[in-house]
Amino acid sequence: MDVKTLCLGALSFGEATGYDIKKFFECTFSYFFVASYGSIYPALADLTEKGWVACHCEAQDGKPDKKVYALTDTGRAAFAQELGRTPPNHKIRSEFLVLMYFAHLLPKDKIADLVDQRVTEFERALEHIREFEQRHGGDECSSPPPGARICCGYGKAVTIAAREYLLNQRAAIVQLGTDGADSRNWD
Amino acid sequence: MDVKTLCLGALSFGEATGYDIKKFFECTFSYFFVASYGSIYPALADLTEKGWVACHCEAQDGKPDKKVYALTDTGRAAFAQELGRTPPNHKIRSEFLVLMYFAHLLPKDKIADLVDQRVTEFERALEHIREFEQRHGGDECSSPPPGARICCGYGKAVTIAAREYLLNQRAAIVQLGTDGADSRNWD
DNA sequence: TGAATCATGTAACTGGTTACATGATTCG
DNA sequence: CGAATCATGTAACCAGTTACATGATTCA
Numbered sequence A, B: 001m002d003v004k005t006l007c008l009g010a011l012s013f014g015e016a017t018g019y020d021i022k023k024f025f026e027c028t029f030s031y032f033f034v035a036s037y038g039s040i041y042p043a044l045a046d047l048t049e050k051g052w053v054a055c056h057c058e059a060q061d062g063k064p065d066k067k068v069y070a071l072t073d074t075g076r077a078a079f080a081q082e083l084g085r086t087p088p089n090h091k092i093r094s095e096f097l098v099l100m101y102f103a104h105l106l107p108k109d110k111i112a113d114l115v116d117q118r119v120t121e122f123e124r125a126l127e128h129i130r131e132f133e134q135r136h137g138g139d140e141c142s143s144p145p146p147g148a149r150i151c152c153g154y155g156k157a158v159t160i161a162a163r164e165y166l167l168n169q170r171a172a173i174v175q176l177g178t179d180g181a182d183s184r185n186w187d
Numbered sequence C: 001t002g003a004a005t006c007a008t009g010t011a012a013c014t015g016g017t018t019a020c021a022t023g024a025t026t027c028g
Numbered sequence D: 001c002g003a004a005t006c007a008t009g010t011a012a013c014c015a016g017t018t019a020c021a022t023g024a025t026t027c028a
Helices: A003-011 A018-029 A037-050 A073-084 A095-101 A108-135 A146-175 B003-011 B018-029 B037-050 B073-084 B095-101 B108-135 B146-175
Strands: A053-058 A066-071 A090-094 B053-058 B066-071 B090-094
Touching (some): A003 A053, A037 A066, A095 B146, B018 B037
Antiparallel strands (some): A053 A066, B053 B066
């Protein structure tokens, strides 16, 4: 599965510009999929050529024309088919954990910073999820699909577990590091 | 951080061939970092050119010469420095969660399969971790660095949380799917 | 006044994967 | 007898990022 397909997915909830789609990626997929303008705009051009999305321009003063994209029927079918044959991979690429693995080569204060930083990021993510839950509290009628709740729940469960682990082990992890103020400051 | 750096990391525990390093990646980094021969061999060639690793050949009958790599002092320093300036990113790329997000477009039986499959993979991972814990149980003297325990503990905590969530929500998730036997089998 | 937001796009680069090519040996 | 393991590498390809280019508007 690539950015192109995810753009179809984003458009399955309604019309949008490339700019909107980037926003969409950021606020709903960010936990498990990222994409930048440099991949979204070419993707939309490609999808238009294939006839999977249709585009109409809205002139604006000063700003460049707004290109609003919409999923075509062919596009909708292509998206469903693509979903059907997507292998359900789940990959983590974590420089943070690499650093933890090699903690014995890092100064203690640095490790403490790394752990605290990560905990903070987890907290931010949880805040983000809480906001989502409030926005889409009782009302079953609003935009996000039911699967969004599952993804949020999943993210929440995993993030809480990770945060708890780091907080419990913080002292032990820091102890793995080297002493000596700020090793290797002599370079 | 790239494969090149991680190769230095692998070699920080002793000599190894490219083949060994691949093995090492698979059995110790696999949870948070992957690499294939196509990136490892060129990386080693590069590192040799830079003088960060040294290579001596061992002739073998039939098989191609074994090239045993060892970290040089420069290489060790370079690795430490690289660790020091590595931003502690932590990214997830999950087609599985994308599929959950769009569960309303998939047939129920397919979703059930996806969830079960993922749970099975989590179980495999936990098994893997349990083996590690047993191998390196009481003895503090064996090879893996202390950080390995932390990574394992982290992986364990997170994996258990994920598995529990999926098991608890399984029925609810499946219900999000479409009925109708095997949608879209008419293509 | 300067930063953020809206809005589009391209070109160069990068960091990887996949598939291929080769071939003996050992294990079940 | 066939699969897996040991062992090395390359070439073609690919998906994506980063940085650049442009520029009005709105908000603090």
